[in-house]
Amino acid sequence: MIELKNIEKYYANKGVKSYILRHVTTSIKQGEFVSIMGPSGAGKSTLLNILGMLEEPTYGQYEFMGEDVVSLNERKRIELYRNHIGFVFQAYHLIDEMTVAENIEAPLLYKKVPGPERRSRIADMLDRFNMVAKSDLFPNQLSGGQQQLVGIARALVAQPSIILADEPTGNLQSAQALQIMDLFKKLNEEEGITIVQVTHSEVNAAYGSRILHLLDGVIKEDVTVQQTV
Amino acid sequence: MFKLNLKIALRNLWKHKAYTFINITGLAIGMASCILIFIFIRYQLSFDDQFVNKDRIYRVVSNWESKGSVDASQGVPVPLSKAVRNDMPQFEKVAAIQSTGGVVLVRDEAGRTTFKEDTRIFYTQPEFFDIFDLTWLAGTSSIALTQPNSVVLSQDKATKYFGDWRKAMGKTIRFRNQMDLKVTGIFKEMPENSTLALNILVSYANYPYKDSDNWGSVGSSSECYVLLKKGVDIGSLDGALAQFNKKYYKNDTDGNRQFHAFQPLKDIHQNARYGNFSGKRMEKKEIYSLSIIGAFLLLTACINFINLATAQAVSRSKEVGIRKVMGSRRKQLVMQFLGETLTISIISVLIACVLTEFALPYMQNLFDEQISFSMLEHPVIFVFLIVLVLVVSFLAGLYPSLIMSGFSPALAIKNKMTASNAGGLGLRKILVVVQFTITIILIISTLVVLKQMNYMRQQPLGFNPDAVAVVGMPADSLSQLKYSSLKERLLKVPGISNLTFCDVPPSSNNIAESSFSLNGIKVKDFQVRKMYGDIDYFKTFDLKLIAGKLPYKSDTTNGYIVNQTFLKMSNIKTPEQALGKLLEVNGKKFPIVGIVKDFNDKSLRQAISPILISSQKNEYYNMAIKMDSKQMMTAMKQVDKIWNELFPNDVYGSAFLNDDLNSYYNTERVMGVLFRVFSGVIIFISFIGLFGLISFVASQRTREVAIRKVLGASNYELVRMLNGSFLLMVFLANLVAWPLAYIFVSKWLSEFAYRIPLSIWPFAIAMAISMTITFITVSLRSYKAAQTNPIDALKYE
Structure with missing residues (x-):
């Protein structure tokens, strides 16, 4: 699904290149659950941003579902956002002015999903995450865990083939974090959604099927997790 | 989508109540000023618009040239109308009209005087009614004034003289105690926006000098109107007119000659060179300068909007980022933000309409005209409002929406959007300078206008007009x-x-x-x-x-x-x-x-x-x-x-000399009021905008302020830091405004033979005023920012 070849990212400052990523080459297949780990400043988030096309690599080749992303125009990229990619953020990033239901609805509006179907999909999501009673609340009326559930619901409602999550549990207490990770695992196993997450936590990484260890912008290790559960 | 965006727009406005208030107040006041100026100009341009033949009606006017000096009159020699009728077949109708004044007496059957007044009357020919279509309540245009000793009255005059206009037909009135005139027609009152203020029209046969053949005397009270034949171009008459002038002014030499010209009806109200019977005029120049002031007011309000919106953009960057990764195109975001501006504009225009209604009586009083704000009567006002809303939305909304929709989602989502990389900082500074340049020019102009008026009031005239009444005598x-x-x-x-x-x-x-x-x-x-x-x-x-x-x-x-x-x-x-x-x-x-x-x-x-x-x-x-x-x-x-x-x-009439003298300066008085009001408005708009801007700057720099405070900066130093750039901007605006204002006021002053010397003071005062208000406005907010507890600002992140 994702092919990265020799991805480099650096910022040139007074002729000195400070590298964020170096020679990153890897591929992620449909249905994988990949965790990107590493210390602060290792380039985890940058890698995820490149995967999510929020940043462009300075150098290297990136193919998403067989398409060369580097040469993609904005229109095409937006099409990918609408149909294939769902984002989940550490700080949830819900739109404060929108209610829970409206936040979930927003991507469907951009995807031009017709009204009745929109309503049924939102109802479906709310039902699935046990938030029917909260549909008219605004984000700041919810706990962090609940906000992240809305964030995930928003990412899922457009039925993406991949979810990119940047420290999805970073702001959550451990009980809530476990709940989110269970959800990811379930989505991955039952619906075959590809998941790429950035995380600090070994526990969280253990939920995935594969771990990429980054250090100073270089992939040090690429291990397959032995499923113990 | 639209509904949701509208909902979000309203929620956003509600969330940032203070900025919404500043934006809407500024825009509403700016728009109200624009609406007032527009309806005033519309009224001025509507003069003499009610006549069916308006595009074919011309007035014959007189001009003189002698040794480089020129003179002009709205009048023509008395024999001219006959000559034009004979010599120029291109005209369908020609009518002379003669203005004069005198005492009108109304008597009952017993011969007792029931009403008398000193009033203006017009001698005219029946053709006049073929040129100008009056609305007849009684009598018809074809028979009225065809006989000598006949008179037609306007509805109001007839009602005044006979109690009820229906009773007036066939009755007589006595003019100047010399002639008895029979009422042969009643016409509906002419509207106020007419240069022909006609109330009483008497048959031309009664005009004592109707047969004069003196081509050398031109009085402004003898006018001549012509109706061009259909399909004839007025320009094609140039040759005929030159011949006509040569024929009747044989003795003229090139350097010293009298000649006539045709003035279109539409031009009469807007041309100060000639003048007209009603005495009402509004020159194109004045219309232009009012439009410019209106545009400036609107521009200032739009600048507020742009500045606040771009400053606010940072706080909305997250939303932009999220919307982008959810698949929103840039175009959709631009439309969303423009939609929000449109919402604000519509709210503002509604408030502006209310303000206009309140201000209208004052304006009617000031200009002494019945200016209408009825959208039913004049749909063009409604069209103007729509255009106004669209122009403002576009002017004020386009730039911020382009800025905001252009945010990079990666930066936006990570909250790494700061005032500097959100863009618009440089432009915002330029806009503030522009805004204050306009404001300062207006302050300087106002000071000079007021000073000049004061000077004229105190200037010794060389005689004493106090407590002198002037009474008219027969x-x-x-x-x-x-x-x-x-x-x-x-x-x-x-x-x-x-x-x-x-x-x-x-x-x-x-x-x-x-x-x-x-x-x-x-x-x-x-x-x-x-x-x-x-x-x-x-x-x-x-x-x-x-x-x-x-x-x-x-x-x-x-x-x-x-x-x-x-x-x-x-x-x-x-x-x-x-x-x-x-x-x-x-x-x-x-x-x-x-x-x-x-x-x-x-x-x-x-x-x-x-x-x-x-x-x-x-x-x-x-x-x-x-x-x-x-x-x-x-x-x-x-x-x-x-x-x-x-x-x-006879009819007694008196006036105090001082009132007459003051009426010389009516234009200046109106101008003084306008300047005071508009500079007040513009100062208000500019400074609430400034307050909004400093609020944003202060809140954006909260963390910086907190860190500096922890490092030991005093409140005073912090306030000075926050104020500095604003005072510099206003100072720059002063520098830009001075030469512009100098050109403007010295041009205005040059119209006066007696004028104040143009000193540095109005400029210095304008600078002092603008800097002081800026300092107060900005310090109010920055002091508050400097006083906050650094812990509050630093514990986030």
Whole structure:
């Protein structure tokens, strides 16, 4: 699904290149659950941003579902956002002015999903995450865990083939974090959604099927997790 | 999608109440000013628009050229209309109209006078009604005024004279106690926006000088209107007109000639060169300058909006980022933000309409015109409102929406958007400078206009106009016999100290000039202004003689008094040399017996004319009464009573000289009010905008302020840091505004013969005002920011 070849990212400052990523080459297949780990400043988030096309690599080749992303125009990229990619953020990033239901609805509006179907999909999501009673609340009326559930619901409602999550549990207490990770695992196993997450936590990484260890912008290790559960 | 965006827009407005308030107040006030200016201009442009043939109607006007100087008149020689009718077949109709005034008497069957008034009437020909389609309530255009001794009245006049206009047909009114006129038609009142203020129209056959063949005399009261044949272009008449001019002015040379021209009906209201019967005019120049002020006001309000929106953009960057990764195109975001601006504009325009309704009576009062804000009557106003909303939304919304929609999602989502990389910082500074440049220009202009008006009010005129009433007099020889007994009786009234019979008070716009000879030599360089008054003229108006003495008391001229300007222009060095010189004016040759100190005989816009004063009883149309200012009101009542006893068939009319003098400066007064109001509005808009901006800057720099505070910065240092850039911007705006304002005010001042010297003070005061208000506005907010506890700011992140 994702092919990265020799991805480099650096910022040139007074002729000195400070590298964020170096020679990153890897591929992620449909249905994988990949965790990107590493210390602060290792380039985890940058890698995820490149995967999510929020940043462009300075150098290297990136193919998403067989398409060369580097040469993609904005229109095409937006099409990918609408149909294939769902984002989940550490700080949830819900739109404060929108209610829970409206936040979930927003991507469907951009995807031009017709009204009745929109309503049924939102109802479906709310039902699935046990938030029917909260549909008219605004984000700041919810706990962090609940906000992240809305964030995930928003990412899922457009039925993406991949979810990119940047420290999805970073702001959550451990009980809530476990709940989110269970959800990811379930989505991955039952619906075959590809998941790429950035995380600090070994526990969280253990939920995935594969771990990429980054250090100073270089992939040090690429291990397959032995499923113990 | 639209519904959701609208909902979000409203929630956003509600969330940022303070900024919404600033934006909407600024826009609403700016828009209200624009609407007021628009409806005023619409009204001014609607003059004479009601006539079916308006595009084919022209007025014949007169022009003179002599040795480089030009002159013009709305009038034509009396025989012209006949000649045009004969010589120019391109016209369908030609009608002469003659304005005059006099006393109208209405009598009942028994012959008792039931109503009298001194009013204006017009002699005109039946063709006039073919050119201008009046609405007839009784009678028709085809028969009215075809017979001599007939009159048509407007609905109001007929109602006033006979109680009910339905009873007026067939009745008679008596004019000037000379002719009885039969009412043959009633027409609907002409609208106020007409340069033809016609109320009473009398058949042209009654005009005493209708058969005059004097081509040399042109009075502004004799006008001629023509109706061009359909399909004829006015330009094709140039040749015929040149021939016409040559035919009737045979003696003219190239350097010194009289000629006529055709003035389109639409131009009459907007051309100050000629003038018109109603006296109402609004020059294109004035319309343009008002439009410019309107545009400036709107621009200032839009700048507020742009500044606040781009400043606010940072706080919305997250939303932009999220929307982008959810698949929103840039275009969709631009539309969303423009939609929000549209919402604000619509709310503002609604408030602006309410403000307009409130301000309308004041404006009608100021301009003394019935200006309408009825969208049903004038749908163009509605169209203007829509255009206004769209223009404002676009002007104010486009730039911020382009900025905001252009945010990179990666930065936006990570909250790494700061004021500097959100863009627009440089532009925002430029806009603030532009805004304050406009504001400062207006402040300077206002100060100069007010100072000049004050100067004119305090300028010594050379005579004393205080507590002087001017009363109109019937000037026929029969009435003149009663003058001396009137004077005798009035001087006994307590409070009246002096009175004089004269043609005009020392300062008046009613000007009679004449060429003259000095010691037998004809003077060609200039003409002398003639004023007539009896011997008490000087005492009544407190005019000072600097040489010679007053002539002997007489009813006819027996000696001339001239002013200092006359001496200067005649190259007479000392007043004493002038005494005894023989002056011949209009065939009357008498010596100069006295020199009067110069006084201002016209408005202070104009220089003093060379003047001669003499007695000439048959030229006295007025009586000037000097009173004790404390007893003015009771004395005037007595004057009214005694006057009416002596002249029962005439109509008493009086005015205070000071009021007349003030009316010279009506334009300046209106301008002064407009400047004060508009500069107040613009100051308000600019400074609430500034307050909004400093609020944002302060909140954005909270963390910086907190860190500096932890490092040991004092409140004073922090306030100075936050204020610095704003004071610098306003200072720059001052520098830009000064030369522009200088050009503008010196041009305006150059229209006055008596004007204040243009000093540094208005500029310095404008600077002081703008800097002080800026300092206060900005400090209020930055002090608050500096005082916050650093822990509050630092514990996040």
